[in-house]
Amino acid sequence: MPTNQYRWQAPGNAKVFDAPLGQGSYMNTRSIHVLKYIQEKKKVSQSMFEREIKAYLQDSTEYEKNKSTPAHFFRPLLFLGFIKISSSKLIELTLEGDKFLHFYELGEYVKCKKYVLNQLDNTKYPNLGTQKIKLQLFPFRILFKLLLLEKERGLSKEFLIKQLVYLREYDDLALYLKEKSLEKIQKELPYDKFYTWVINSLVDIGILKKEKNYFVAEDIYEEVEVLYKNLSLESFFFNDDTLLCQLDDNTAHERYKRDARLILQAKSRDGYSCKVDKNHETFVSKGYNYVEGHHVIPMFQQKNYRFDLDDVENIVSLCPTCHREIHSADDKTEILSKVYRVNSAFMIANSVTLDELHKMYNCS
Incomplete structure (x- = not known):
């Protein structure tokens, strides 16, 4: 009988674990x-x-x-x-x-x-x-x-x-x-x-x-x-598999409170310039070059860490194009490497490697 394509299917043909973790079952x-x-x-x-x-x-x-x-x-x-x-x-x-x-x-x-x-x-x-x-x-x-x-x-x-x-x-x-x-x-x-x-x-x-x-x-x-x-x-539920990163971000918004003041602090600290490339000028908004605040370690990863990800040191300013790239590009390796270097003090202090950051952004 063919598999029902709209049924919650179990993988493989056995349990992944069959006893309390640590037991040699x-x-x-x-x-x-x-x-x-x-x-x-x-x-x-x-x-x-x-x-x-x-x-x-x-x-x-x-x-x-x-x-x-x-x-x-x-x-x-x-x-x-x-x-x-x-x-x-x-x-x-x-x-x-x-x-x-x-x-x-x-x-x-x-x-x-x-x-x-x-x-x-x-x-x-x-x-x-x-x-x-x-x-x-x-x-x-x-x-x-x-x-x-x-x-x-x-x-x-x-x-x-x-x-x-x-x-x-x-x-x-x-x-x-x-x-x-x-x-x-x-x-x-x-x-x-x-x-x-x-x-x-x-x-x-x-x-x-x-x-x-x-x-x-x-x-x-x-x-x-x-x-x-x-x-x-x-x-x-979702309708488009390419939106999963954004869905995860929306889920994090519902789970974890964020302090909007931290985004403003990060933008001010960064001089309202894109930290990937300060020459990325956009348009003037409220008297400043328009940039967006981005949590380098995404907030949806908070469940895996004991330190607070809603920290101004975990936020960088990005122009809208770079912000879209870091969320949606097929290959995020180069931009993540640049952002990691900018934020290296926070990453190193919390024992987060560049390789780990690359894996966090693998949305597929």
């Missing part, structure tokens, strides 16, 4: 060593990955040979956003995947759990881990928002299998808020793989808890509230 061990393999290679072609990964796991772990398709070894991690794959089929760790593995090897599993939560927040359909799906939404933003709204009664297994996985647009969510049910939306037969492989994996690592129904785990509830309490329901 089968899937935990497999996923961690897949990340280690990719980290050692730095970049590896998909074809080489598929040729080598089973032998690598046999040498590094107690992995037993089976008939699993090699691509299934990385798809769950791709879905989660700990790895990425380029149009030329090169696989590498994302910034978050690299940090997750770093803290995992240090035994800091609470930090690792929060990186999983934060990457779930980034996960969207369409997704390279589930290529056939044509939805345009953030499934886990919807899931966690509903869990907050249903704090007392939780979400049932039946709802997750028969209804949630067929939610596809804002009107469906509005219907749920009105009727506490998605019975009226178009759906096929119950689909249990998202529940079995994804929802239960979140229970295994302690992001969700299972009683009669499903709830957010107590020790991570505050983080979930920060991420979703103030988000508008419309922000869970």
Whole structure:
């Protein structure tokens, strides 16, 4: 039977993690060593990955040979956003995947759990881990928002299998808020793989808890509230994949308060000139050359850092063209390198490398 292209599809054919982080369970061990393999290679072609990964796991772990398709070894991690794959089929760790593995090897599993939560927040359909799906939404933003709204009664297994996985647009969510049910939306037969492989994996690592129904785990509830309490329901859906950077920026506006005075301070400090090139003159506005304030480390990254990103030292003045380039250019490498040099004191003080900055702006 062909895949329903408008259903929340699970990646691969197993859980990405199947026990609390730090425990040497089968899937935990497999996923961690897949990340280690990719980290050692730095970049590896998909074809080489598929040729080598089973032998690598046999040498590094107690992995037993089976008939699993090699691509299934990385798809769950791709879905989660700990790895990425380029149009030329090169696989590498994302910034978050690299940090997750770093803290995992240090035994800091609470930090690792929060990186999983934060990457779930980034996960969207369409997704390279589930290529056939044509939805345009953030499934886990919807899931966690509903869990907050249903704090007392939780979400049932039946709802997750028969209804949630067929939610596809804002009107469906509005219907749920009105009727506490998605019975009226178009759906096929119950689909249990998202529940079995994804929802239960979140229970295994302690992001969700299972009683009669499903709830957010107590020790991570505050983080979930920060991420979703103030988000508008419309922000869970989008119409154009090229707008995702802007959507992330809008989401950050809803989540984190910003001090507008800091933008004015940065412009004044920079002499109302573009920090990429002071010769970029625009037009006069309120008596000054018009420039725009830009947070170098984007505010949507705040969830991954303990220091405050809404800091005048994290803001640079850019002309409108450079500002659009840093958000929307296919290749942002050169402009990011220039901005990093301008802001190097703040970056170095907070241990943020140029390579990390480049990875933050990879919006695809």
